[in-house]
Structures are given as structure tokens and as C-alpha cells.
Amino acid sequence: MKTKLEKMLKFPCSFTYKVIGLAQPELVDKIVKVIQLRLPGDYAPNIKSSNKGNYLSISITVFAKNFSEIEILYHELSKINLVRMVL
Structure with missing residues (x-):
């Protein structure tokens, strides 16, 4: 059974993740590294404290x-390990 989100999206498409984690210098690098492994590309994360x-x-x-x-x-x-929530 398809989820509501899956039904709403038309692929291929842009999708934005919001990741909340501990304020450590390596957090952004770890997030980008995980994404790069699956979907190589140039990413410009928007960071807010x-x-x-x-x-x-x-x-x-x-x-x-x-x-x-x-x-x-x-x-x-x-x-x-530094991530507390992914939306």
C-alpha cells in the first residue's frame, strides 16, 4: 500500500530533508557524505542554529x-549518531 507521501510525489522530483542534530562541527559533513554515497551531486545545505x-x-x-x-x-x-530527528 502506498503512503500518502508516495502518492503525492511525482518522480523524478526534488525532495527536501530537514535534519535536526547536535551542534557539532562534523554534523553537516556527515549528512552530506551519507547523501553523496546514495545520490552524488553538489549540495548546499541551509544551516540554522x-x-x-x-x-x-x-x-x-x-x-x-x-x-x-x-x-x-x-x-x-x-x-x-549526532542526528536527533529527520523530517
Whole structure:
């Protein structure tokens, strides 16, 4: 059964992940590295810091050919030890 998200998307398409994690210098590099392994390309993440500076919110847009790529990246990004949430 298709999910609502899968039904809404028309492939190929751009898809933006929002990753929230601990404010560590290597967080952005780890996120880009995971994405590069699955979908090579040039990525320009948008980075915002939380009010207290403990967390970073990283928005990064990929170009996916199918829903499987979106699902796999979601799970791979969730495995990064500094990541707390992937939206």
C-alpha cells in the first residue's frame, strides 16, 4: 500500500530533508557524505542554529528518481549518531 507521501510525489522530483542534530562541527559533513554515497551531486545545505546553540537544523534538497531513494536516505540519515530527528 502506498503512503500518502508516495502518492503525492511525482518522480523524478526534488525532495527536501530537514535534519535536526547536535551542534557539532562534523554534523553537516556527515549528512552530506551519507547523501553523496546514495545520490552524488553538489549540495548546499541551509544551516540554522537553535536559540541556545545546542542543536542545528540542516535543510538539504536532493533530486530523487523514485520513492525508494527517499526512504533509504531517511533511514541512513537517521543512523548518524549526532542526528536527533529527520523530517
